[in-house]
Amino acid sequence: MQSYEERLTAPRSWWLVTVAAGLFCGLTVLPLGVLPSLGGLIVGAALGAAAVSSYGSARIRVVADSLVAGDARIPVTALGDAEVLDAREAAAWRTYKADPRAFMLLRSYIPTALRVEITDPADPTPYVYLSTRDPEGLAAALAAVRA
Structure with a gap:
């Protein structure tokens, strides 16, 4: 029997971190070309999303x-x-x-x-x-x- 549950999710504004991480990684590898930049954007955004999601996954x-x-x-x-x-x-x-x-x-x-x-x-x-x-x-x- 469960009488209380709460997930301490991160606020929506923190998800902007994922966009910023993706842009940063994409711009960092831009001198290598468009495809590496696109890859950097995707990897950076995925890592940012994983970090925000992990921090907001604590439950009581x-x-x-x-x-x-x-x-x-x-x-x-x-x-x-x-x-x-x-x-x-x-x-x-x-x-x-x-x-x-x-x-x-x-x-x-x-x-x-x-x-x-x-x-x-x-x-x-x-x-x-x-x-x-x-x-x-x-x-x-x-x-x-x-x-």
Whole structure:
């Protein structure tokens, strides 16, 4: 049973990077001729698209009894209180309030976040910081699984 899922996709404007990468690569090999330039354009655009797609493929899910964030899978029993962070608080927890031991799945283009304490005494990680477009929904999904 899955109660929450979010993919942290990159904004549409970031896809302009693929166009810029293609143009740059195409222009770089232009002195070699038109066909190499066309090849450079295609390869550069493909590499740019792969980079943007890969960066925007991170997912956050609440599945059965676990929080899955990126590559991390954390049992809900190891999680404590969840704190919804608005844009200002999220920026503070990304910078001067941040603990280097924390697990952070952050994306700069998502202003809001959820901070969840880790209560497992064997785990040195103090909290999980998750960039999310719907911090209230994620907190509610975690609370529903705990109940």
